[in-house]
Every structure is written in structure tokens, then in C-alpha cells.
Amino acid sequence: MPSDLLLDARNLNVHYGHFHALQDVSYTIAPGEIVSLLGGNACGKSTTMKTLLQLVPLTSGEIIFDGASTASESTADVVSRGIASVPEARRVFPEMTIEDNLLVGAHTRRDGRAAIRRDVAAQFDLFPRLAERRTQVAGTMSGGEQQMLAFARALMSRPKLICMDEPTMGLAPKIVDQVLDTIQRINRELGISVFMVEQNAELALSIAHRAYVLVNGVVTLSGGANELIRDPRIREAYLGQKAA
Amino acid sequence: MDTVLAGLINGNAYALVALGLSLVIGVTGIINFAQGSLFAVGAMVGWFVTTSLGLPLWLAAVAAMVVTALLGWVINRVAVKPFAGKAPIASVLATIAIMIILDATAELIFGPEIRPMASGLPTASFQLLGLRINAIDMVILCTSVVLMAGLASFLRWTRFGRAIRATSQDREAAAQMGVPINRVQSGAFMIASALGGLAGVLVAAYFTTISPTQGFTVGLAGLAAATLGGLGSLLGAVIGGLLLGVVEALGVATFGDSARQVITFGVLLGCLWLRPHGLLGSRSVKREPLTGTFFSAARKITIPPWAVAALVVAGALPIIPGLFSGYVVGVGVQIITFALAALSMTILGGQAGQLSLGQAGAVALGAYALAIMTKSAGVPFLVALLLAGIFGAVVMTVLATPSWRLSGHYPAIATLATGALIAAVAQVWDPVTGGGAGISLIPLPSVFGVQLDSNTMLYALGFVLLLTVCWLVRRWSNSHLGLYWRAIREDETAARSAGVPTPQYKSLAFGLSGFIAGIAGGFWAGQYGYINATIFNPLMSFQIVIIAVLGGMLSPFGAILGSIVMVGGLELFRFSSSGRLLVYGVVLLLLIHFRPQGLWTDTGTWSRLKQRFTRRSTAEAVSTHEHEGALA
Ligand SMILES: Nc1ncnc2c1ncn2[C@@H]1O[C@H](COP(=O)(O)OP(=O)(O)O)[C@@H](O)[C@H]1O
Numbered sequence A: 001m002p003s004d005l006l007l008d009a010r011n012l013n014v015h016y017g018h019f020h021a022l023q024d025v026s027y028t029i030a031p032g033e034i035v036s037l038l039g040g041n042a043c044g045k046s047t048t049m050k051t052l053l054q055l056v057p058l059t060s061g062e063i064i065f066d067g068a069s070t071a072s073e074s075t076a077d078v079v080s081r082g083i084a085s086v087p088e089a090r091r092v093f094p095e096m097t098i099e100d101n102l103l104v105g106a107h108t109r110r111d112g113r114a115a116i117r118r119d120v121a122a123q124f125d126l127f128p129r130l131a132e133r134r135t136q137v138a139g140t141m142s143g144g145e146q147q148m149l150a151f152a153r154a155l156m157s158r159p160k161l162i163c164m165d166e167p168t169m170g171l172a173p174k175i176v177d178q179v180l181d182t183i184q185r186i187n188r189e190l191g192i193s194v195f196m197v198e199q200n201a202e203l204a205l206s207i208a209h210r211a212y213v214l215v216n217g218v219v220t221l222s223g224g225a226n227e228l229i230r231d232p233r234i235r236e237a238y239l240g241q242k243a244a
Numbered sequence B: 001m002d003t004v005l006a007g008l009i010n011g012n013a014y015a016l017v018a019l020g021l022s023l024v025i026g027v028t029g030i031i032n033f034a035q036g037s038l039f040a041v042g043a044m045v046g047w048f049v050t051t052s053l054g055l056p057l058w059l060a061a062v063a064a065m066v067v068t069a070l071l072g073w074v075i076n077r078v079a080v081k082p083f084a085g086k087a088p089i090a091s092v093l094a095t096i097a098i099m100i101i102l103d104a105t106a107e108l109i110f111g112p113e114i115r116p117m118a119s120g121l122p123t124a125s126f127q128l129l130g131l132r133i134n135a136i137d138m139v140i141l142c143t144s145v146v147l148m149a150g151l152a153s154f155l156r157w158t159r160f161g162r163a164i165r166a167t168s169q170d171r172e173a174a175a176q177m178g179v180p181i182n183r184v185q186s187g188a189f190m191i192a193s194a195l196g197g198l199a200g201v202l203v204a205a206y207f208t209t210i211s212p213t214q215g216f217t218v219g220l221a222g223l224a225a226a227t228l229g230g231l232g233s234l235l236g237a238v239i240g241g242l243l244l245g246v247v248e249a250l251g252v253a254t255f256g257d258s259a260r261q262v263i264t265f266g267v268l269l270g271c272l273w274l275r276p277h278g279l280l281g282s283r284s285v286k287r288e289p290l291t292g293t294f295f296s297a298a299r300k301i302t303i304p305p306w307a308v309a310a311l312v313v314a315g316a317l318p319i320i321p322g323l324f325s326g327y328v329v330g331v332g333v334q335i336i337t338f339a340l341a342a343l344s345m346t347i348l349g350g351q352a353g354q355l356s357l358g359q360a361g362a363v364a365l366g367a368y369a370l371a372i373m374t375k376s377a378g379v380p381f382l383v384a385l386l387l388a389g390i391f392g393a394v395v396m397t398v399l400a401t402p403s404w405r406l407s408g409h410y411p412a413i414a415t416l417a418t419g420a421l422i423a424a425v426a427q428v429w430d431p432v433t434g435g436g437a438g439i440s441l442i443p444l445p446s447v448f449g450v451q452l453d454s455n456t457m458l459y460a461l462g463f464v465l466l467l468t469v470c471w472l473v474r475r476w477s478n479s480h481l482g483l484y485w486r487a488i489r490e491d492e493t494a495a496r497s498a499g500v501p502t503p504q505y506k507s508l509a510f511g512l513s514g515f516i517a518g519i520a521g522g523f524w525a526g527q528y529g530y531i532n533a534t535i536f537n538p539l540m541s542f543q544i545v546i547i548a549v550l551g552g553m554l555s556p557f558g559a560i561l562g563s564i565v566m567v568g569g570l571e572l573f574r575f576s577s578s579g580r581l582l583v584y585g586v587v588l589l590l591l592i593h594f595r596p597q598g599l600w601t602d603t604g605t606w607s608r609l610k611q612r613f614t615r616r617s618t619a620e621a622v623s624t625h626e627h628e629g630a631l632a
């Protein structure tokens, strides 16, 4: 039932020069789903996410988002069609205020200042910590707070899908729990699908509905989170990858 | 007080130019050397509108801003955007090429002479708190204040302004948010250029004259101001500009107009040494590539010994009397001189990965040292030449030392300031350097009792010097020095953690390059018998970098080839000096486009050719090309 899918990525191939970074990667995301892409270091996770945002060109393959191919679209186009992102290592704009960071997240919107203002207020309701510091410069916040800002900034474009590149990376365990909690809230309360790239399989599978395992640019395993978490191969795949 | 006011007016212009520079550096990470030329273009448009067409000044300002904004769009298109993701040196040289093209075109159209300009403003003045204030002063100050406030609000409150700020803080993240960074970059370039153009009109109206060559000086002052304030900081650019203007005015009032450049570059260098990020520069925003250097890694071309021998013989041909005309041999001497100077950059850039925009300073050191020693002290030429090299080495090492802790664009700017400062000091230090008049009647070189009084003999001397320096460069590159330099070039942090004392090796690179440049300078002084400070201006430094980079920096032969093309080739266009500069700029731009890694560098074609013509196996052929990008 492909028409039910929010995102359908088919046989994606990416080359960096002669290096074949993604090899026939296919995955799907249904509306309301949290899908995780698992893989060790340098196996092509970020690359996969960047193809979705049209930041890395595909050598072949196709991405259908919300019923239409993204092939001829710019990053701004796909963002305005509903794909938002939380970059690897958060990447908030360090010398801009929290509020300005949020407004940059709304850059592609064309529905007027008032609507954008309402959404800024909505983010502050959702993340009260940010509201306290709306005029503070983002670079001075803690890692966890910056992560929340990165989520809020992504939400500002009113996405249907948020893709996140290792959102728990480099955060303290207590903060990691908060982040996972937030991802679930975004998914359940706002009904937004999530594509979550992660190295830490256990964390990701604790909130994902389904997952794909990427090893050196090839999807080797996929399935429901409940099956995968018990799958001995996932541990193997991980250990194998980490040793490499 | 009047002095301070005059300083503020000048400083205002610097601030506007610096604002443009800083805006562009923020968004693209690139120093736009053409910013000063845009200033000159603005002044000329202003002159045309007010003086030729007789229209009011405000219309001239609008016209200048429109013209320069369009030029800014073009500059981004041809000199910056095509080099995104390439080694930063490509766009540095490309903006220098644009600068040369714009200046030469302006000179072709407007002629080299200074023209009077009618600002059309009342010359009335009034007293305020004991200060005499002219109408034009008010116009300039008010316009600038309004404009700066406008720019600040634009960046702060508008959607496009936020996009500019976001892009300059984190380009990739901005792109991921759907900010159209290419459009943002074009926009930033247009705004920056319009600021430069406006500054040109205002300053022209203030001084009621325009001169086509003023752009270069103002551009450097603007760069100094932007650096003082902290590259990328807009508030810093304004403060840096005003500060520089006032300090300059006070200095000029005390020491006379010739001291201006000494003050500009002295202040700049002093500030970099004391505050490596400028007054308001930020450390949190990384504006430069984190690893790698200005230069791209490439493969060395190696040629068999018989070919080297053949080239040496071919190079020696002009020594045979009567084979070539005196003019051709003279050009040959010129080529050798610039090849020598460029070899100093080969060591610095090709090996240690450091960009120096101040090699003319080292050349000047050698030239003055030799001139003084042979003329006043009667030191024999060869001894004086060696001492000139050593003098260049010592001074460059000392001057480069405080720049160790600089990073990003700052070391290159520090070298630019160093070179310009040396020339500026030579310009004012009358008792030693002869000041503006320079030193003439420098004795002709004489070697082992033979006076070299013909082009052929000078060529012979230069040729021997060139071979010696090539040999030295090769030796240094193949020794452990070269190994450590390349380690620093590839990854300075890694090199340091592997125990390489990077500051020492870097300053050694500066020292040895100063030695070679000093020799080149000594040879220069000996062959012409006359030197003055304006010869060794930053344009000569740019020329040296251009020759070295476009020739190819991995082998000494690159510098020679570069000099043959950029010095010898351009002799073909000697019928018109601005026409020649124009051709030079265009050739430079084309070379950067098509051979950014240099002419004498392997891009794959050479390996393929070699494989076809020799019958060696692929593996062997590849292994003979030492891959310079990798650490051995
Ligand atoms: N712009 C690029 N140019 C060349 N190679 C790249 C580029 N980006 C990533 N790679 C290479 O592609 C591979 C996958 O990278 P990436 O997608 O960032 O991995 P991950 O996010 O899983 O750590 C790595 O080997 C990396 O070195």
C-alpha cells in the first residue's frame, strides 16, 4: 500500500567521488511512525539523512515524500513541503537568540508573521526552559537545552516528518531520557513522523516503531523494533561494525 | 579636535568598506580583495553623475550603489561561487584577479589622472562647540549613521537579515533549515559591494577629487579596520574603521602624511599580536575550514633526469651572446627575479601550507640590505647577496613569530601587514632608505672581479642563483624539514600531538623563505641599480603568490613556469600598461578556474600520458608519483 506511506525511499545510491557511500538503500516511513536508522560510525547514516533533505545528490534512486518525488526539488522546497531536520551535533546558531533561532526554522514559511509568532509561542509552551531564555544567545546554553532548541527550531517549519541525526549524542544519561521523551511527545501529541538516525541501538529501539540497520552503506536488516531488540544479529552487526 | 573630526570622516569610509568586507567574510569565509576597487568604482560613478551629468549628489550615491551592487553580484558569480568547497586560496586569488581587472578597466575608461569632482553641496560651514563643521561633514556622518543603523536593523529584524546571520554562523545548519544559502550569499555580496560604492561617493565628495588608484589603499585600510574589529563582526568593523581613521589622523598630524601607511599597518599588526581575534571577534563561530590549509593537495610531477638536464641547457641558452636580443634576455632576467621570489612562496605554501601575502616585504629587506652594503660599505656583491638573504631570514623570522598563535585568515593578514609595513617604513626612514626618493646608483654586481654590465651577464648570474635556490628548495623539501612541514600542512593539531614542535618549524619555514626572498631582492637591487619603496607594495606580494600558486608549488620548477607565464607571457601585452593589467587579471582568473592546483602539477592527465608513453606497469607508475597529500 505505497499510497499510505509518508515517505518511500527506493534504491538510493550515493557516490562521493569513487566511494560508493550508499548502496541500494530503501526504506519507508508511514504517517505517525518513529523509524530509526541504526548503524555504526561512518556507515552512511548522515548521508542517508542528507539525501532526504536534498543536500547530497543521488546517483540513482528516488524519494517519494507525501505522494510526490523530491527529485527536482531544492532543500527549501522539501522543507516547505514538510521535512524538517535536527542536524548532527544540534548545530544551533550560536550567536543568535533563542527566538531568532526559532525564526530561522520558519524561514521557508509563507503564511504570515502572525502565524509564525503563534508558533513561536507554541514552542515556548512545549519547551518552558526555552521561554525563560528567549533573548539569550543560543551558544551559552547547555547541550540538553540546545537539543531542545534544535527540536523547537525544526517544529517551526510545521513539518510532517522530522529527521534527526543522532539526537542523543554527547548528552548526559538523564538528559538522554528527556530527549527520548520529547521525541515521543512530538510523535504522539503532534502526530509528526520521526526518522531517527542513531548509533545506540538500544536507545533508539526503546522508542522506535520500526528500524533499519545500515552497515557500510547497505541495509542489512530491518523490522519492527520489538523483533529487532531481541535479534541476536543486531548485536553482531554492531560489534562487527565497531571493530571495523 | 579638527583632526579628530577629519579622522572620523576618513574612518567612516574605512568603516563602510570594512562592513562590506566583514559581511562577506561572515557569509562566505572569504576576504574580498576587490572591495577597495568597488570603492573606486563608486567614486567614479559619483564623479560621472555629479560632474559630467550635473545631477545631485544623492542621485550619484544611488547610482553608485546600484552599479557596485550589480558588480558584487557578478563578483560572487565568477570569483567566489565557482570555488565553493575548493582550497580557499582559489577564491583569494580570484578576488585579487577581479581587483586587478576592475582597477585596470577603470584606468582604461577614466585614465590615470586625478579629476576634480563637484559635489554640488553648499560649502557653508558653522560653528558647533568651537568646532568648524562643513555641510559635507554633516552629510557624510549622517548618511553613514543612518546607513549603519539601517543595516543593523535589517540584519536584526528582517527575514533575509536573519538568514544572513544564520548562514554566517553555521552555513550547513542554515542550509538544512531551508535557508537558500546561494541567494543569501548573492544578497550579502550585493549589500557589501553597495556599501563600498557608497563610501567611494562620499569620500570623493568630501575631498572633491577622485583618483582611480585610491581604491587599493582604501581597500587595505578597510581590511585593516575589519581585522582590528574582528573579522566577521559588523560592530567591530565600524569601531575598527573609526578607530583607525582617528589614529591615522592624529599620527598624520604629528608625523606628516607619509606616516599614514606605517600607522595603518603598525596598528593592525600590533592589534593582531595583542588580540589575535580582533577587538570584537568571536571564538565561538568558526569561520575558517577547521583542517587543511589554504592550498589543495595535489600530485607532484616528476620528470626524468635527462629532461631536467635538457631544461637546464635550454635555460642556459640566453647566456650565449648574440643568440637573443638584449630585450629578450632582459625579460629573461625579469622572469628569473620573479621566479626566485616565488620560490620563497613555494617553501612556505607548497611545503608548510602557510599563505604569505607579504613576501614583497622580504624582497625589500634583501634589496635595501644589498643596496646599502654595496653602495655605502663597499661589501663585495656575492657577500652582500648572502648577507641580504640572511637579513631577510632573520627579520622575517622575528616578524612572523608573534603570528604563531593566530589562526584562520589572521596569519595571512598578519603577513600582508608585515610586508606592507616594511615597505611603509622604507618609505619614511629617510636617513637609511632614502625615503621616497629611494636609493640610486647602486653599484652593478661584480663577481670575482668581473663587472656584470650586460643583460647577458646578469642573466648568467641570475641563472646560477636560480639553479642554486632550486637545489636548496629540493633539498629542504626532501629532508626531515619537508616531512615535518607537510605534517603541519596536513593537520597541524595532529602534528603537534605527534611531537612536532610546530611553531619552530613554521618560523623556520618563514625564515628560509625570507632568505630566498632576500636573495631575490638583492638580485633585484643589483640589476636595476635603483630601488624605492613603492616597488615593494602589496601588489608585488600578490604577484609572488600568484606566480607560485599558478605555477604549482610542489616542485621548484612550478615557480619558474609560473614566472615564464605571468611575467614573460605578459610582456606580449606591453603596448598598454592598463591593457596589460587587464589581460593579466583575465588570465589569472582563467588559470584559477582551469588549473587551480597550478600548471606544473599532476591532475591525472600527466600520469595517463606517462603510462601511455612508458611501458611501465600501472603500479610502478603510480608509485613514482609521491602523493603529496598523504603523510609518509
Ligand atoms: N562530503 C563528503 N565527501 C566525501 N566523503 C564523505 C562525505 N561525507 C561523508 N563521506 C564519507 O561517507 C561515509 C559515510 O559518512 P556519513 O554518512 O557521515 O556516516 P555516519 O553518519 O554514519 O557516521 C564516510 O566514510 C565518510 O567519510
Ligand SMILES: [Mg+2]
Pocket: A045, A046, A047, A088, A165
Ligand atoms: Mg553522522
